Amino acid sequence: MVPLVWSAVLLAATVAMLAVRSHLGEGHVALVFLLVVLGGSAAGGRALGLGLAAASFLLFDWFFLSPHGTLVVANPLDWLVLVAYLLTSIVAAQLLYRAQEQARVAQERAEEINRLAALGAETLNVGRAEDALTAIAAVIRESTGAAHCQIYLPRDAAAPLRLGARADDPAAAPPMLPRRAPDELMEWVVGHGTAVLERRDGTTRLGSARPGEPERLLLATGQAVALALPLQVQGRTVGVLRLERDEGIRLDAERWRLLDAISYYAALGVERVRLSAEAEHAEALREADRLKDALIASVSHDLRTPLTTIRALAHDLSEHGDVRTEIIEQEAERLNRLVADLLDLSRLTAGALAVRAEPNAVDDLLGALVQQVEPSLGARPLRVSLPTGSPVTIGRFDFVHTLRILTNLVVNAAKYAPGESPIEIIASEEDGAIVVRVADRGPGIPPAEAERIFEPFYRPPGAPPDVGGAGLGLSIARQLAEVQGGTLTYSPRAGGGSVFTLRLPAAPRDPSGEPPPGTSPRHLHA
Ligand code: ADP
Numbered sequence: 001m002v003p004l005v006w007s008a009v010l011l012a013a014t015v016a017m018l019a020v021r022s023h024l025g026e027g028h029v030a031l032v033f034l035l036v037v038l039g040g041s042a043a044g045g046r047a048l049g050l051g052l053a054a055a056s057f058l059l060f061d062w063f064f065l066s067p068h069g070t071l072v073v074a075n076p077l078d079w080l081v082l083v084a085y086l087l088t089s090i091v092a093a094q095l096l097y098r099a100q101e102q103a104r105v106a107q108e109r110a111e112e113i114n115r116l117a118a119l120g121a122e123t124l125n126v127g128r129a130e131d132a133l134t135a136i137a138a139v140i141r142e143s144t145g146a147a148h149c150q151i152y153l154p155r156d157a158a159a160p161l162r163l164g165a166r167a168d169d170p171a172a173a174p175p176m177l178p179r180r181a182p183d184e185l186m187e188w189v190v191g192h193g194t195a196v197l198e199r200r201d202g203t204t205r206l207g208s209a210r211p212g213e214p215e216r217l218l219l220a221t222g223q224a225v226a227l228a229l230p231l232q233v234q235g236r237t238v239g240v241l242r243l244e245r246d247e248g249i250r251l252d253a254e255r256w257r258l259l260d261a262i263s264y265y266a267a268l269g270v271e272r273v274r275l276s277a278e279a280e281h282a283e284a285l286r287e288a289d290r291l292k293d294a295l296i297a298s299v300s301h302d303l304r305t306p307l308t309t310i311r312a313l314a315h316d317l318s319e320h321g322d323v324r325t326e327i328i329e330q331e332a333e334r335l336n337r338l339v340a341d342l343l344d345l346s347r348l349t350a351g352a353l354a355v356r357a358e359p360n361a362v363d364d365l366l367g368a369l370v371q372q373v374e375p376s377l378g379a380r381p382l383r384v385s386l387p388t389g390s391p392v393t394i395g396r397f398d399f400v401h402t403l404r405i406l407t408n409l410v411v412n413a414a415k416y417a418p419g420e421s422p423i424e425i426i427a428s429e430e431d432g433a434i435v436v437r438v439a440d441r442g443p444g445i446p447p448a449e450a451e452r453i454f455e456p457f458y459r460p461p462g463a464p465p466d467v468g469g470a471g472l473g474l475s476i477a478r479q480l481a482e483v484q485g486g487t488l489t490y491s492p493r494a495g496g497g498s499v500f501t502l503r504l505p506a507a508p509r510d511p512s513g514e515p516p517p518g519t520s521p522r523h524l525h526a
Pocket residue numbers: 412413416417440442443444445453458459460463464468469470471472473474475498
């Protein structure tokens with residue numbers, strides 16, 4: 001349409017000038033034609049400008065240079081006019097085209113900047129990570145001219161591959177899903193970090209992470225109806241961006257550049273969704289943990305009173321000669337220990353257990369331990385070895401809590417080590433710490449379980465069920481050690497069995513070698 005209009009303008013100008021030809025010089029004609037060429041270039045682009053220049057060149061020669069009505073130029077100076085006119089009109093058309101092109105590129109850049117600014121603002125403004133991703137999908141769809149844009153999140157521990165966000169052109173037909181099952185194709189893109197193009201005929205073409213030349217050609221010419229791009233952050237594929245357009249996706253070099261830049265936003269958006277989901281999950285776990293602790297604390301507290309009543313009543317009844325009451329008493333006692341453990345555990349978890357760390361002699365500690373555990377060991381030998389020579393080894397610890405830790409370790413050794421095998425307790429002083437090891441010749445702990453046995457309620461698969469216990473003892477023991485600034489660890493024993501090592505801070509020694517005041521070293525009678 002525009003070329004026709006400007007051809008008509010050229011003809012009209014020629015006819016008008018022909019009417020007054022006798023009054024016109026060559027300069028007048030050249031100027032009028034030049035105006036027409038510039039007007040045509042501005043309205044219809046470079047090709048029209050050059051076409052008008054060529055046509056006006058011929059018209060100039062034919063109608064306005066003598067002899068008129070021929071292409072012959074009689075006066076050699078007229079050649080100069082003609083060639084100068086042709087060159088001027090071509091250069092003018094070309095310059096105008098260039099200026100227009102620059103204006104167009106500047107306009108596109110401004111739009112790009114606007115889009116990126118909008119993208120930044122959208123992603124910062126929106127509170128929820130999913131909404132930010134939807135905003136990013138909308139900007140990508142608009143800036144690529146696609147009808148549909150979908151962002152997939154890869155499968156993780158919590159969920160399978162899923163659609164994280166989408167943006168659709170309301171005027172376009174509903175999205176046609178990929179010809180292959182979407183999950184399969186998107187999984188493939190995630191797994192291989194490779195772009196996939198879907199052609200109009202339903203076939204697919206696989207590229208690299210960023211489509212290479214052949215794929216770009218398909219996209220530049222609009223032969224691909226869908227494009228799935230891996231979204232990557234530091235070389236890791238975190239999601240898939242899928243663009244779709246029934247009439248073919250058209251991406252020229254400029255749009256590619258833009259897509260490249262904004263798809264990184266999409267990748268960051270996907271990461272944000274993942275991180276916020278993880279944070280929510282962690283918060284839910286923490287909440288569940290708080291509830292569990294509160295439940296343990298209140299249940300164990302409420303169980304104590306009825307248990308005491310049951311034990312007292314069973315005791316009364318046993319005086320009437322009913323032997324079954326003995327079992328009731330034993331079981332109630334077992335439950336009572338469990339409840340006491342639960343209460344301690346909840347106090348330890350809440351940091352509410354009183355700890356009195358003060359100088360104590362290790363000899364005293366082991367003496368009390370032997371007294372406490374011997375009755376339950378029967379014929380099983382208990383070998384205790386203390387650091388030889390004076391002075392007495394003094395540690396800084398809570399006597400009652402530490403005795404409880406060691407009792408637990410010895411009772412465990414008796415529970416899990418076979419028959420008459422001896423239990424050894426070895427105390428020493430090492431690098432500013434007092435160390436007490438409890439060693440047995442039991443089955444030991446498989447390496448994979450060595451840390452887990454210290455978790456509350458954890459009993460390794462295959463732990464003997466008939467020895468009682470709820471898997472709380474070691475967990476309480478370790479926490480009791482830690483609240484005193486110590487550690488409790490397990491290691492396998494050479495030749496078979498277990499060694500549990502308790503480390504507690506040693507008390508600072510007086511330079512005279514005397515124990516600090518307040519301690520009264522006694523010696524073992526075991
Ligand atoms: P419980 O004895 O009530 O099961 P603990 O927390 O004391 O709970 O111990 C956790 C688990 O560690 C036990 O179930 C047992 O399998 C293992 N264990 C503890 N001490 C020993 C030991 N001396 N030898 C072998 N296994 C042990």
